[in-house]
Amino acid sequence: MSRGVWLPVVGAFALFVLAWKVVVVVSGLPPFILPAPETVAQRFVEAWLQGLIWPHFVTTMVEIVLGFAVGVTLALLVGYGLARSALFERLASPYLVAAQAVPVLVLAPLLVLWFGPGLLSKVVICGLIVFFPVAIATMVGFRSVDARLIELGRSLRATPRQILRTLEIPAALPNIFGGLRVGVTLAVVGAIVGEWAGASSGLAVLINLARGSLFDIPLMFATLLTVALVGIALYLVVVAAEQRLVGAR
Amino acid sequence: MSPTAHRPIHVALVGLVIAVLLAGCGTDAASAPPSNPAGASVAPGPSAEPSVTPTKLVVGLGYIPSVQFAQFYLAQQNGYYADAGLDVEFQNKSDPDLITLVGQGAIDLGIGDGTSVIPAVSNGIPVEYIATIYGKFPNLVFAKASSGIKTAADLKGKKIGTPGRYGSGWIMLQALLASANLTTDDIEIVEYPDFSQRAAVEQGAVDAATGFANNEPIQLELGGTKAVVLTIDDITPLPGPGLIAGTATLDTKHDAIAAFVAATLQAMEEIKTDPSVGLEAAFKAVPELATQRDAQAAVLNATIASWTGTVQAAQRLGAIDNDGWTKSIAYLGTLGLVKNPVTVDQLVRGDLLPGGD
Numbered sequence: 255m256s257r258g259v260w261l262p263v264v265g266a267f268a269l270f271v272l273a274w275k276v277v278v279v280v281s282g283l284p285p286f287i288l289p290a291p292e293t294v295a296q297r298f299v300e301a302w303l304q305g306l307i308w309p310h311f312v313t314t315m316v317e318i319v320l321g322f323a324v325g326v327t328l329a330l331l332v333g334y335g336l337a338r339s340a341l342f343e344r345l346a347s348p349y350l351v352a353a354q355a356v357p358v359l360v361l362a363p364l365l366v367l368w369f370g371p372g373l374l375s376k377v378v379i380c381g382l383i384v385f386f387p388v389a390i391a392t393m394v395g396f397r398s399v400d401a402r403l404i405e406l407g408r409s410l411r412a413t414p415r416q417i418l419r420t421l422e423i424p425a426a427l428p429n430i431f432g433g434l435r436v437g438v439t440l441a442v443v444g445a446i447v448g449e450w451a452g453a454s455s456g457l458a459v460l461i462n463l464a465r466g467s468l469f470d471i472p473l474m475f476a477t478l479l480t481v482a483l484v485g486i487a488l489y490l491v492v493v494a495a496e497q498r499l500v501g502a503r
Numbered sequence: 504m505s506p507t508a509h510r511p512i513h514v515a516l517v518g519l520v521i522a523v524l525l526a527g528c529g530t531d532a533a534s535a536p537p538s539n540p541a542g543a544s545v546a547p548g549p550s551a552e553p554s555v556t557p558t559k560l561v562v563g564l565g566y567i568p569s570v571q572f573a574q575f576y577l578a579q580q581n582g583y584y585a586d587a588g589l590d591v592e593f594q595n596k597s598d599p600d601l602i603t604l605v606g607q608g609a610i611d612l613g614i615g616d617g618t619s620v621i622p623a624v625s626n627g628i629p630v631e632y633i634a635t636i637y638g639k640f641p642n643l644v645f646a647k648a649s650s651g652i653k654t655a656a657d658l659k660g661k662k663i664g665t666p667g668r669y670g671s672g673w674i675m676l677q678a679l680l681a682s683a684n685l686t687t688d689d690i691e692i693v694e695y696p697d698f699s700q701r702a703a704v705e706q707g708a709v710d711a712a713t714g715f716a717n718n719e720p721i722q723l724e725l726g727g728t729k730a731v732v733l734t735i736d737d738i739t740p741l742p743g744p745g746l747i748a749g750t751a752t753l754d755t756k757h758d759a760i761a762a763f764v765a766a767t768l769q770a771m772e773e774i775k776t777d778p779s780v781g782l783e784a785a786f787k788a789v790p791e792l793a794t795q796r797d798a799q800a801a802v803l804n805a806t807i808a809s810w811t812g813t814v815q816a817a818q819r820l821g822a823i824d825n826d827g828w829t830k831s832i833a834y835l836g837t838l839g840l841v842k843n844p845v846t847v848d849q850l851v852r853g854d855l856l857p858g859g860d
Contacts, residue, residue, distance in 0.1 A: 286628045287607060371696040454667050454694040466599030467619070467669045468840070469626040 289472045297472035298479055306460075306473070307480055313455040314445050314481075317373060318488070321380020322441040326434065329385045333392025333430075343393075354386040358444060362451035371452040379451075380444035384437040391433025395426030431496040438492050442485045457481050557590035558759040563613040564593055565601045568789040570799045571717055571806045573781030576788035578770035587762035606630045608749045611756065612763065616640075617742030617831045617850075618671040622840045624850055629750035632828075633855040634764045634821040636771075637743030638812030639736050642675040645720040646704060646711035648729035655683035655733055662691045664700035664712035671741070672713040678739040678834065717805035725798050736812060739834050740827035743809065753852075761855045768821045768857065775807055775820070823851050 271291045277283075278290045285293060301307045332350075336343045362379055369375035399422050407417045449458035457477055464474035564572050575593060578584055584591040594610065602620065605613040606628035615623070620632050644663070646652040652661070658680065665672055668687075680686055693709050700712035701719040705728060714720065720730040735741060746767070748760055774781030782803055786793040793799075814824040828847045835841050853859045 284627065284629075286603060286626065366697055371694075452697040454696045459667070459696075462599060463669050465603070467622075469602070469619075469623040469628055470842070471603075471626070 286469070286471050289475055293472050294475040294479065297470075298476035301473055301476050307457075307477065310455055310457050310460040310477075311480060311484075313453075314449065314457045315484070317376035317380055317445040317448065317456065318441045318484070320373070321377045321444055322384055322438060324377055325381035325384030325441070326388050326437060328381065329388035329433070329437070330392050330430070332385075333389040333433075334396055336389065336393040337396035350386060350389065353382070358383050358447055362447050366448070366452040371454065375451075376445055376448035376453070376456075379448035380441045383440045383444035383447075387436040387440065388430070388433040391429050391431075391436075392426065395429030395433075396422055398429060399425040427496075427500050431492065431500060434492050434496075435489060438488045439485050442481065442488065446481060457484075557585065557588050558756060559590045559592065560584075560611045560756070560759060560763055561592050561594065562763070563598055563601045563604065563610040564595050565598050565614050566595070567597060568595045568792075570782065570785040570789075570792055570803045572788075573785040573803055573806070574767055574770040574774055577774060577781055577784035578766045580784050580787060581770070583766035583769055584763065587759075587766050589759060589763055589766070591763065602630055602747065603628060605747055605749050605752075608751050611752050612746055612748050612760065614744050615747040616671055616744040617828060618674045618835065618840075620742075620747060620850055621832055621835050621845060622842070625841045625843050625845050627843075630747045631750055631753060631849075632742070632823065632851045633746050633748055633753075633760070633853075634768070635743065635745040635812075635815060635823050636821075637745065637809045638815035638820075638822075638824075639716070639809045640671075640675065640734065640741045640743045641716045641809050642672045642713060642741075643716055643720070643735070644676065644679060644711050644733040645714050645723065645730050646733075647723070648731045650710055650731070652711055652731060652733070655679045655685070655738075658683070658711065658733075659685055659689050660691075661710035662693055662708075664693045664695050664703045664709035666698050666700065666713070667694055667696055668692070674835070674838065674840075675735050675741065676713050677838065678735050678741065679733055682735070682738040716809050717802050721798075721801050721805050725801060739830065740812075740824060741831050741834070742824060742827050743812070745821075745823070748855075753855075757855070761857075761859075764821065764855050765857045768819075771810060771820050774803075775810065778803055778807060781807075819857075821856050823853050823856070825851060825853075 274291045278288055281288070289297075332346065336346065358379060361382070362375075365378050365382075366375045369378055403421050403425070404417055407421050412420070445456065446458045449456035450462070453459050457480060460477045461474050461481075464470045464477060562575070564575065566572075572593075572595070579591060579593070598604070601610065601613045602615050602623045604610045605615070606623065614636065615630070615632070616637070617632070620630060623630060644655075644658070652658065663676070665676060667673065677687060680689065693703070695703060695712075700709065701714065701722055703709045704712045704719075705723060705726065711733075712719065716732070716734070720732050723730040746764060753760060770781075774784075778800070782796075782800055785799065785803070810820055812824065814822050814827070825847055828851055832841060832845060832847070832850075
């Protein structure tokens with residue numbers, strides 16, 4: 255990427271850090287309430303070098319990746335069904351909306367009870383939270399395909415699979431990627447919420463350890479920073495995939 | 504400028520707003536305690552004349568409503584706090600940030616144990632331990648009596664359940680194992696982050712587990728299974744949960760807090776003499792508990808038994824075991840939990856106890 259794109263990003267980040275530092279200095283807040291940015295940065299580097307964050311990072315990443323994969327797979331199938339079958343939409347929509355209306359924060363302890371405090375409950379929670387936006391985006395994407403294009407394909411004796419692969423999917427992809435952008439950040443939220451409800455490893459566990467057991471507030475901030483960076487990195491991966499698949503069209 | 508070029512600036516502005524709001528909240532909480540700092544107008548002791556305006560104290564109990572807080576309920580219901588010129592508000596909920604909030608001054612008093620207070624103070628959180636509630640360290644290892652486990656040495660090679668490798672339970676387990684020249688490498692740890700280790704012991708999924716003196720072993724026995732417990736009081740005297748207050752709050756509300764301690768200890772003495780008054784106070788405060796009268800009575804009896812350790816038996820309820828604190832600092836240091844050096848004088852003060860110096 256060119257300097258013109260990165261400079262404002264770096265400048266905005268520098269401004270944010272500067273504002274943070276000003277708040278710390280002016281307010282005189284003690285470090286256990288709001289540590290200075292350089293303290294957090296130092297703890298971030300230390301914790302990574304000490305290997306303190308790494309095992310928790312791996313746990314959370316596995317949960318996110320598996321949960322996202324499961325949620326997206328189901329959402330693509332259901333979203334396509336919603337777009338192509340009015341009966342299916344009438345039957346499934348109330349349940350989908352109801353499932354979305356119940357906060358995952360409330361469901362998480364129940365899911366941990368049902369599926370145990372291990373990986374499975376986190377994958378289910380991630381999958382659930384990812385499912386709705388991707389399913390709706392998929393439905394909207396497939397419905398937006400120009401019906402005349404499909405008619406044209408049929409008139410050229412294209413098989414349903416050929417129509418799906420060459421006409422419907424490419425036309426629906428921009429919408430689907432819109433859902434994936436939302437879904438991937440929600441997958442991070444799902445993993446953290448799941449770990450909060452009961453886990454022995456993961457970035458949320460480290461946050462709880464840092465604040466309630468070690469009283470290491472800079473470590474808590476460093477872990478929060480890691481969570482934020484994970485979200486940004488995964489979002490950028492989806493954007494890159496979108497640019498490759500949609501932008502190249 | 505493209506839309507994407509605008510985004511970072513928006514992010515920075517949002518961050519700035521959040522930072523300013525956070526600073527505003529923090530400043531308010533740090534500089535203006537939530538309650539009326541009129542402690543100087545209240546004489547210590549439950550028999551003191553109440554001032555015109557009672558001094559408000561917010562007390563975080565750090566756990567859901569339970570019979571184990573019977574002394575606080577009794578003192579409130581019998582008017583001991585009101586007689587001392589106090590308006591006490593209890594926060595009866597699980598709160599992992601309780602020590603930090605007490606240090607910040609957002610809560611006047613809370614309950615914390617040595618294994619939490621030592622690392623907290625070591626990390627710059629200004630709190631002090633002012634009265635012992637649990638003279639015996641309540642964390643322990645429990646097992647079925649039929650397991651054959653009788654001493655710490657018997658744990659070698661066994662499967663031990665624990666909520667996680669953190670906190671007072673984990674510290675206790677390491678101290679217990681060390682007493683038998685064992686480490687956590689000599690046992691098989693099974694983690695139960697959902698705190699279901701009692702069921703695991705009951706079902707035989709693990710040989711033993713970490714728990715609390717007034718919880719899991721009691722529940723196990725109420726279910727008809729005889730339990731055996733391993734405690735660390737005679738091995739490494741870790742200070743049990745007690746009352747803590749923020750250093751700044753202690754300056755502004757010293758006398759009010761001393762009066763609160765005196766009133767609470769009076770209620771503890773009464774419950775120790777006659778547990779039924781504590782039980783009834785708990786039922787009055789939390790009516791739902793009355794549906795399990797026998798179970799709650801068993802929990803309360805175990806709680807009362809935990810109030811009196813060696814030092815409290817020799818002196819009085821609430822007395823602080825300074826020697827135990829010294830040993831705890833040293834022990835937690837070996838576990839890497841004392842980031843910056845701390846002394847007992849920084850952690851503990853006895854002048855808020857009745858007749859304290």
